[in-house]
Amino acid sequence: MPSAAARVLGLALFLLPVSAPHAEAAAAWSLAPAGTGRPSFYAEGAPGTVLQDTVSVTNRGHKPLTVRLRGTGVRIAFARTGLRVPARTRAEVPFTVTVPAGAAPGDRSGTITARGADGRTAAVPLRLRVGGPALSALTVEHVAVHGDRITYELVNRGTTTLVPKLAVRADGLFGPVLDRPARSLKVHLAPASRRTLSEPWPGRPSLDAVDVRLTVTAAGGAHDTTHTSARFVPWGGVTAALGAPVAAASLVAVRRSRRRRSSTEDGEHTDTEVEPTGAVT
Numbered sequence: 001m002p003s004a005a006a007r008v009l010g011l012a013l014f015l016l017p018v019s020a021p022h023a024e025a026a027a028a029w030s031l032a033p034a035g036t037g038r039p040s041f042y043a044e045g046a047p048g049t050v051l052q053d054t055v056s057v058t059n060r061g062h063k064p065l066t067v068r069l070r071g072t073g074v075r076i077a078f079a080r081t082g083l084r085v086p087a088r089t090r091a092e093v094p095f096t097v098t099v100p101a102g103a104a105p106g107d108r109s110g111t112i113t114a115r116g117a118d119g120r121t122a123a124v125p126l127r128l129r130v131g132g133p134a135l136s137a138l139t140v141e142h143v144a145v146h147g148d149r150i151t152y153e154l155v156n157r158g159t160t161t162l163v164p165k166l167a168v169r170a171d172g173l174f175g176p177v178l179d180r181p182a183r184s185l186k187v188h189l190a191p192a193s194r195r196t197l198s199e200p201w202p203g204r205p206s207l208d209a210v211d212v213r214l215t216v217t218a219a220g221g222a223h224d225t226t227h228t229s230a231r232f233v234p235w236g237g238v239t240a241a242l243g244a245p246v247a248a249a250s251l252v253a254v255r256r257s258r259r260r261r262s263s264t265e266d267g268e269h270t271d272t273e274v275e276p277t278g279a280v281t
Contacts, residue, residue, distance in 0.1 A: 031122035041126035073110030105132035136220025145230040162218040
């Protein structure tokens with residue numbers, strides 16, 4: 001038995017007569033959702049669902065109208081894409097909207113456009129809402145200290161768009177050296193997306209070994225914390241005190257240090273990176 005979508009696309013074009021009350025209206029044609037009172041299309045369904053609706057092309061002119069239909073932004077299939085509408089007639093064209101399998105919950109925007117033979121176009125917006133459970137999940141990764149900046153990467157591992165908040169703390173050998181409370185970032189992180197960002201650190205220590213902790217949160221309970229370590233060494237002073245050969249050997253040793261990442265039992269993780277600069281992470 002054919003599916004509902006196949007039956008919809010198999011329907012014939014509906015042609016309905018319309019009136020032209022005056023000359024200005026008689027010269028126009030329009031595109032709109034079938035029925036009355038709808039300025040745009042709206043569809044809602046779970047991933048994999050095929051939804052159906054009908055678009056109307058109204059020709060109020062005295063001559064036949066030829067138009068071509070096109071859908072953008074979402075997956076739209078028309079019963080016919082090219083049609084000829086007689087004078088003073090309305091054509092109703094069925095179409096389907098397919099919600100992609102595996103699509104994350106949220107809204108999608110699309111457009112149905114008709115283009116006439118004379119180049120004139122008319123468009124109607126279409127909004128598609130993908131159903132499903134909303135999941136808020138966020139991680140902060142690849143944290144490193146480079147000179148006077150802390151770099152990191154945010155990853156949205158949920159199904160909702162997030163506006164993250166970031167808190168930064170660094171503890172040295174003799175106590176805190178940086179403590180910034182949580183603040184909202186100017187970032188809208190879409191599902192499955194990632195952003196590389198950096199946090200300025202003016203006035204960082206010139207000689208210290210610190211533990212840097214970044215904590216990110218977002219609406220819906222999203223939360224993650226990552227640690228990294230940094231050693232600040234005044235290389236000019238080391239070179240003067242130990243001599244160039246010893247400093248060079250120390251630099252080679254630092255360069256050979258490799259970056260590593262491990263998970264802890266409480267869900268926090270550690271990023272460790274070593275670099276031969278004033279900030280040795």
